[in-house]
Amino acid sequence: MEFLDYFANVFTLYHIALLVGGTFVGIILGALPGLSPTMSVALLIPFTFHMEPESGLILLGAMYTATVAGGAISAILVNVPGAPANIATAMDGHKMAKQGKSKEALHYCFISSFVGGIFGVVILIFFTPPLAELSLKFGTTELFWIAILGITIIATIDSKSVIKGLLSGLFGLMLATIGDNPVLGVERFVFTEHLTGGVNIVVGLIGLFAMPQVLNLMENYYSQKNAALSAVGSSTLMSSFRYVFGRAKALSIGSMIGSIIGIIPGAGGQIAGLVSYDQTKKFSKNSDNYGKGEPEGIVAAESANNSMVGPSLIPLLTLSIPGSPTAAVLLGGLLIHGIFPGHEIFETNKEVIWTFIDSLILAQFLMLFIGLFLSRHSGWIMKVPDNYMAVGIFVLAVFGTYSIGNSYSDVLIMVSLGTIMFFASKAGFSAVPVVLGIILGPIAENNFLLGKLIGGARFDGNWILYFTTGTINITLISICIISITYGVYSNRKSKNK
């Protein structure tokens, strides 16, 4: 119960001000289409440079929590997820907004983010030592199987036709092979110099989601009826709370999966939302409604991507290995202040670290209050005319893309991908499997090649053994097989209907 001793440090006027400010700005930045949590935290690092270590970390922690939740706002209101974590939220959330229930959708989103977030921080407080051990057990081959597990959901997620789903997924995997590969030390498919850096995940995300949405708004400008969109619905806070807590199954699956994915180094909280969405859908009675505006989908996705935050700090703090891209940026924030992650961090920098973790709890509450407050005013965004909305999203998308790497090439890649995606979506292709492909491709390929090298050296050439031995490997392979079998089975079933 050591963590209770340091709550007093959080409750100073200065720290509370930082928390409130960080959360508010974080939600706004997260909600701007084109700005990802990783970007927002990276932007803030120079500011923390001159602060005391505690204050700097409190600000960064509040920002991390708030941007992940804020990304859901743009996912729901304008169908542009702020981060890969929010893709699953967009699938049902935006449909709800279109049905005139945007306020309700946002309520569900913030309440389940809050539950997931608290769950994640509790895991961080009480289970850090054993989970740090576990996270080291996820090595090369385990990460390969996790990527394959992610790829097994490509065919069935958000596509009506299995062939089109697979084709989009492969397109994403192909995009991921473009450019430099540090493991191989070669450049592949660099037809113009703009492709040297490859397709960044967030650049791909912005292109595949924001750009088609902009073009849609323009194309349908004269035919779209705005009436349903500007309504926000009449749901009350009480009924929203009751609904979310009534979905115990979705909440617990989401929080559990989010936490597990959070502690796996390198797998990235990027896929937490999608994996948990897919699992909840498989176990749900209303699985047919998923993708059509089913609130349960929001609950599953949002509880997962916020519960990922706490556990992703476990390998970061104890092993100096970040569990998500944003955690990787946080590592820099720690090092700048001379705080060196390691097993002894809870001894050497006790006060700073516990104050930081305690502030994360408070940040969840603030995120909930500020989020729910902002939900009431979601109507403002919904009332923006489509022409203003289209150009606004586009300018922000270009800005967000550019600022990831200060690279004009990224802007060109974003716009080209987006235009292709717009026309492909006319033919029934979905952007979700493409993004999954971009995220999972490098994880699968790099870990396969490394595993092959290490396994070859270890088992005298028989590298396959390295991939198929070990408890975690066997478990993961079994889950992959179950996932594929279930996918084929449910596909048959729905065809026979």
Added chain:
Amino acid sequence: MKIKYITKSAFLAIASLVLLQVQAAGIKYASGEYPGGKPIGAMVAYGPGGATDFQARIATLASGKDAFIGAPIYIINKPGAGGRTGWNWFASEAPADGYMMAAYNVPHFIAQSIVFDTKYNINNLEPLGNWGADPAVLIVSKDSPFNTVEELLAHAEANPGAVTISGAGKFVGHHIAFLQFAKASGKKLTYIPAKGGVDALRLVKAGEVSAGFNNLSDSARSAADLKILAVADNQRHSYLPDVRTLKEAGVDVDDSSVNFRGLMVPKGTPQNIVDYLASKVPAMFNDKKTQKKMKSTNSPSRILTRDEVLTMWKERQTYLTGLLAGLK
């Protein structure tokens, strides 16, 4: 109707453009002598939060003081392709007016300019000064059966190819250190190019690989999970006074893999500006507060002047061309 709107809007746009140009021209010629207090950019070819990024931020802290450059330095990150995206941009598109510098990483950029088709090489870049040097160290996990370099090499002798050594990708300092180590020891070793230094360190900590080459600064930080066997440098390091150099361990490896970091400007920058910066930059790195901050963040500092860096670049270029040619 619509056409009329378009022409009218276009007219307005052009009008505002002309107006702004007049204004901008006024600003452009108002400034006098270099740097005139105007902020100077420093491009870092790696992402925010990485070692090069935060060291660059610390090293340039004091630039605003009149005794040094007399203008603040801001950092812009252009990560991608192991640094090539940023350096390609810097060599081909960055303004050569002294208002845009970049951080270099030796031997990375020199090795890349040999192996890949890059737009930069040591001839079109002008160094200003060096702030840090981070040698590669040979590490094993704390549970590893090996306690010395000799034990590791004895195992490699008995099992050719079975000893795996991780590093942060191909053609970076760690890879160079590995190549030198394998060549000098004459053993058959397997290099595991991980995706970045953090990943390479994870492979060692988890015991997936037999050993690894990694940054001294990062390894010294996680000393609790590791055993540090040797330093790939000419002399022992002050952070780890008890750790032998590879030479002391009987493997003839010099300091070619040491990761030097410093600032540079593109070729074509006026000579008087290059001279001005070259005289101020090393002093700026040596600022008391900067050095204190470097120390507290475990960033090994080594300050070199422009002339020393020029010699070092040339030596590396010759050596690496020979070493990497053996690989083809």
Added chain:
Amino acid sequence: MVFTQIVNLKINNMRQYLKISTLLVIVVALTLLSISFEEVINPKPWVDNEDYLFPRFISGGIAILGFLLFFEKDVLGKTTNYKDLLPGLGLLLVYILTMKYIGFYLASMILFFAVVMIYKKPEESTDFWRVCIFKLGIAALFTLALYGLFTEMLHVQPPKGMFF
């Protein structure tokens, strides 16, 4: 005149359109597949056979799925309303290409203004100059807000042109 003709040209046969696109996808996939074998025929230094292992499987997979899609019958796509889409898409592309030269903020303001001027519902006021000034104001405010938030507060450097 020519412009309107192109815009009004509708591809009536959606199926044909899809088939052509599918063929295009197959051709691209096969090209990539052949590139992945290039170094077997024409070896380059530093490149070994393993480097193209994954791309080979992926592009091969795309080609096979492309053939399957070519013969799949049911799902048809939606038609595209080029008449309303193209002016906007054109503006966006011009914006992207000129941004590098005239700077992000100025280009954004012009784009914002141009888009809201061109996409205009008939029920809006017909007084050109009033609408014009109102929209220009909104465009300026939007750009100013961006500038304040990003350049002033967060110190991000968007593309700078010759102006600012």
